Amino acid sequence: MRRGTILPVRRRRDGPDTAIAIVNLVLLLILFFLVSGGLWNRDAPTGLRLAETRAFDPARLPRPLLELTPDGRLALDGQPVALAGLPEALAGASRVHLLIDRSAPARQLLHLLGSAGFDGREVVLVTVRAGGGGAGRGAGQ
16 A cells, blocks of 8 residues: 555646736736826816807808807897797797807806707707807707
């Protein structure tokens, strides 16, 4: 009878252990993104220019065009209109093009869109290129 150890004999691995290499790679990537993200100056100008409304030719814009000024006044196709009279003024229109200045508060736009005049109508935001170079339709088109 042969006597030996109770523990099993360990076999040698055939190939290199890749787990250590994967962990090193992941840690290097995390370190890279932490360092490169910290180098970005959030206060520096990014080159992003917001839409700007200036003097424009209303005849070149789509109809019906509802303009909302920063002080809250409304004009439909160049004619002043009250918020209460908006449903009658938009009668028969399934789509309304809305022109709003970029300095207008979002609260004002949400209040306007929540009014009774926009029930069941498609609203398209219209932007005007700086310098009056023409109008382009917003993301809705």
